Amino acid sequence: MDFLRPAGWEEALAAKAEHPTAVPIAGGTDVMVEINFDHRRPAYLLDLNRIPELHEWETGGDHVRLGASVPYTKIMENLRAELPGLALASHTVASPQIRNRGGVGGNLGTASPAGDAHPALLAAGAEVEAESVRGTRLIPIDEFYTGVKRNALQPDELIRAVRIRKADGPQQFSKVGTRNAMVIAVCAFGLALHPGTRTVRTGIGSAAPTPVRAGAAEEFLNAALEEGGFWDSGRGITPSVVRRFAELCAAACDPIDDVRGTAGYRRHAVGVMARRTLTWTWESYRDASKGGA
Amino acid sequence: MRVNLTVNGRPQQADDVWEGESLLYVLRERLGLPGSKNACEQGECGSCTVRLDGVLVCSCLVAAGQAEGREVVTVEGLADHAGQRAGGTESRTGGTDPRTGEGTELSPIQQAFIDAGAVQCGFCTPGLLVAADEMLERNPDPTDEDIREALSGNLCRCTGYEKIMDAVRLAAARQSEGS
Numbered sequence: 001m002d003f004l005r006p007a008g009w010e011e012a013l014a015a016k017a018e019h020p021t022a023v024p025i026a027g028g029t030d031v032m033v034e035i036n037f038d039h040r041r042p043a044y045l046l047d048l049n050r051i052p053e054l055h056e057w058e059t060g061g062d063h064v065r066l067g068a069s070v071p072y073t074k075i076m077e078n079l080r081a082e083l084p085g086l087a088l089a090s091h092t093v094a095s096p097q098i099r100n101r102g103g104v105g106g107n108l109g110t111a112s113p114a115g116d117a118h119p120a121l122l123a124a125g126a127e128v129e130a131e132s133v134r135g136t137r138l139i140p141i142d143e144f145y146t147g148v149k150r151n152a153l154q155p156d157e158l159i160r161a162v163r164i165r166k167a168d169g170p171q172q173f174s175k176v177g178t179r180n181a182m183v184i185a186v187c188a189f190g191l192a193l194h195p196g197t198r199t200v201r202t203g204i205g206s207a208a209p210t211p212v213r214a215g216a217a218e219e220f221l222n223a224a225l226e227e228g229g230f231w232d233s234g235r236g237i238t239p240s241v242v243r244r245f246a247e248l249c250a251a252a253c254d255p256i257d258d259v260r261g262t263a264g265y266r267r268h269a270v271g272v273m274a275r276r277t278l279t280w281t282w283e284s285y286r287d288a289s290k291g292g293a
Numbered sequence: 294m295r296v297n298l299t300v301n302g303r304p305q306q307a308d309d310v311w312e313g314e315s316l317l318y319v320l321r322e323r324l325g326l327p328g329s330k331n332a333c334e335q336g337e338c339g340s341c342t343v344r345l346d347g348v349l350v351c352s353c354l355v356a357a358g359q360a361e362g363r364e365v366v367t368v369e370g371l372a373d374h375a376g377q378r379a380g381g382t383e384s385r386t387g388g389t390d391p392r393t394g395e396g397t398e399l400s401p402i403q404q405a406f407i408d409a410g411a412v413q414c415g416f417c418t419p420g421l422l423v424a425a426d427e428m429l430e431r432n433p434d435p436t437d438e439d440i441r442e443a444l445s446g447n448l449c450r451c452t453g454y455e456k457i458m459d460a461v462r463l464a465a466a467r468q469s470e471g472s
């Protein structure tokens with residue numbers, strides 16, 4: 001095995017181009033588990049710890065450009081206002097030790113359906129900034145997850161950053177697990193209200209081969225909110241609308257039975273989380289619009 | 294490969310390190326510092342917890358090469374680390390074993406663990422001490438909720454955690470009296 005330790009971003013891209021099979025290692029919280037248990041024995045490890053810009057974020061404009069290696073702890077501490085959904089999701093990851101090392105770049109690299117960043121990114125709206133010596137491209141988050149633990153990166157590409165739309169309304173993240181600390185999600189749900197565009201976006205984790213949005217549920221809800229004039233009136237959403245939304249979210253799942261839960265339980269839980277997160281965010285939206293009026 | 298790093302204030306060099314090796318393995322097997330424990334090697338138990346450039350991490354999940362040029366504090370150096378924070382300028386390792394920390398006056402959190410009876414088999418203790426000390430550094434006046442959160446990455450199979458909670462409360466109280 002070779003340990004490649006580029007001192008800068010250009011050098012890292014060159015190394016990845018030269019050794020496309022090299023496994024990038026950022027926080028190592030996924031990679032090292034695989035190596036410790038001999039599940040993976042790459043010919044090259046490509047250390048990303050020494051690249052300063054991967055640990056930085058920029059908040060100018062309408063999105064946050066979040067460096068791939070910014071650890072969850074920093075997101076929770078510094079980006080709660082801009083990225084409330086992702087900050088909530090970050091807080092549910094593992095333990096302080098893991099949150100101090102792991103970040104969104106690694107979560108995207110692993111692309112596990114159980115990764116907690118994914119529902120938050122899907123709900124907020126995001127693009128993955130993938131770069132190689134050939135150039136940079138922006139991959140819409142909806143197109144990033146291509147299969148179970150597979151993503152849209154090319155072998156010579158690295159994730160430079162994730163561009164996440166800044167919150168323009170309330171966001172929520174909810175996760176079902178057996179206890180508070182250190183749980184892999186049985187399933188998870190992210191929801192973001194976007195009053196600017198009068199849309200609601202969702203993200204579902206651990207309930208399909210990849211993280212997914214509940215597209216039909218979003219369409220139904222967006223139409224119902226528009227028709228009912230809810231965005232303007234700030235009225236509570238009709239219970240039958242909330243119920244139908246929750247059913248459609250549950251229907252968007254394609255879950256499996258595994259040791260953490262059955263498919264039926266997952267579908268049910270996603271429906272419950274959809275109802276709750278919609279209710280919570282809509283309450284905050286109403287409070288804010290009352291306060292602002 | 295060779296890895297150079299500073300451990301508990303002392304420059305160290307480890308040779309013949311395998312590229313996929315963890316920092317935990319280097320500390321225990323190459324540098325003779327067995328205080329950090331190896332239980333799960335998958336980030337679940339926290340018994341390998343150390344500070345890496347001040348940050349609380351599981352050393353089993355840090356690749357040895359990632360520690361090149363960095364500063365590591367292990368439980369063996371905790372008393373010194375806490376002493377310096379409390380304003381002790383001169384190193385307290387004089388007359389003691391600088392590798393094991395043997396003979397050094399204990400840090401407040403270590404003393405509190407003993408006084409509160411928070412140690413049974415002791416396997417989880419080094420990781421808990423490093424984690425609790427890091428919290429006290431950031432947050433000298435923690436609530437019970439803060440303590441639980443800060444120690445949520447450290448498992449103990451013996452104590453049921455109540456005595457550990459007592460110990461951290463005790464250390465916090467003593468620390469605030471002392472200042």
Ligand SMILES: Cc1cc2nc3c(=O)[nH]c(=O)nc-3n(C[C@H](O)[C@H](O)[C@H](O)COP(=O)(O)OP(=O)(O)OC[C@H]3O[C@@H](n4cnc5c(N)ncnc54)[C@H](O)[C@@H]3O)c2cc1C
Pocket residue numbers: 023024025026027028029030031032033048068069092093094095098101102103104105106107108109110114115116117157158159160182183184185335336337
């Ligand atoms: C005990 C424990 C509990 C956990 N609990 C959770 C949890 O609750 N929720 C959760 O979502 N995850 C959890 N995880 C998984 C892990 O912490 C996350 O997936 C984390 O986000 C990984 O980030 P990292 O920087 O450590 O990634 P690494 O392990 O460094 O890398 C992960 C993958 O991403 C690739 N990669 C990293 N950076 C880049 C980049 N810039 N460009 C291209 N590829 C890259 C790597 O090659 C690798 O394939 C847990 C892990 C452990 C050990």
Ligand code: FES
Pocket residue numbers: 330331332333334335336337338339340341342351352353354
């Ligand atoms: S040995 Fe590192 S967390 Fe268990």
Ligand code: FES
Pocket residue numbers: 411412413414415416417418448449450451452
């Ligand atoms: S004292 Fe035995 S594991 Fe904690």
